[in-house]
Amino acid sequence: MGTCQIEWKKSALRELKRLDRQAVPRIIAAVDSLATHPLPDGVRKLQGSQHTYRLRVGTYRVIYELYESRLLIEIVRVRHRKDAYRA
Numbered sequence: 001m002g003t004c005q006i007e008w009k010k011s012a013l014r015e016l017k018r019l020d021r022q023a024v025p026r027i028i029a030a031v032d033s034l035a036t037h038p039l040p041d042g043v044r045k046l047q048g049s050q051h052t053y054r055l056r057v058g059t060y061r062v063i064y065e066l067y068e069s070r071l072l073i074e075i076v077r078v079r080h081r082k083d084a085y086r087a
Helices: 010-018 024-033
Strands: 005-008 052-057 060-067 072-080
Touching (some): 010 024, 010 072, 024 060
Antiparallel strands (some): 052 060, 060 072
């Protein structure tokens, strides 16, 4: 698999801006590393979806969708772990 393009949903960018400023650089670094390794150790596939995965970054969760055929990763949600899975 080649390098994937990373796209952020507007809602995910808004959520990122609301987070603790010390956590934001770690989250961005973890998301950037997904471009070369879209399924690193510790990533879990979420039930009920074919393309949705979860990445742990400390107490935060990055929910993303991986489309291997288009080499695209779309960041859907960035939230604290207690709120990450609520609709």
